[in-house]
Amino acid sequence: MMSTKYFFDHPFAVKEREDGREEGREEGREEGRVEDRAQVVLEILEARELSVPPSVRERVSACTDMEQLKAWTHRAVRVTDAADLFDGDEA
Numbered sequence: 001m002m003s004t005k006y007f008f009d010h011p012f013a014v015k016e017r018e019d020g021r022e023e024g025r026e027e028g029r030e031e032g033r034v035e036d037r038a039q040v041v042l043e044i045l046e047a048r049e050l051s052v053p054p055s056v057r058e059r060v061s062a063c064t065d066m067e068q069l070k071a072w073t074h075r076a077v078r079v080t081d082a083a084d085l086f087d088g089d090e091a
Contacts, residue, residue, distance in 0.1 A: 033066065034063075034064055034065075034069065037066060037069040037070070037073065038060050038061050038069055041060050041073050041076050041085070042057060042061075044077060045076050045079075045082050048076075050079070050080075051082060052082045053082060053083070055083075056082045056085060056086075059086070060072065060085070068089075072085050072086075075088075
């Protein structure tokens with residue numbers, strides 16, 4: 001009988017770290033959390049019926065810094081214009 005080798009079992013896809021966690025999967029999970037947070041920021045702005053220009057949408061979607069996305073999430077509930085989301089950020 002032939003055995004099946006799945007991609008996620010492949011040594012290049014999953015690397016065990018010193019703490020026993022699997023590096024490839026953990027990176028994927030973090031990437032998913034970042035993408036989800038960016039989507040939440042945009043959804044808050046849209047739920048508040050604020051116009052979200054493409055430049056704001058692109059900047060939020062491109063962000064990979066979870067702390068920055070958390071800050072934008074808190075601002076998204078208070079701003080009166082979507083572009084104000086970035087007020088106070090370092091250039």
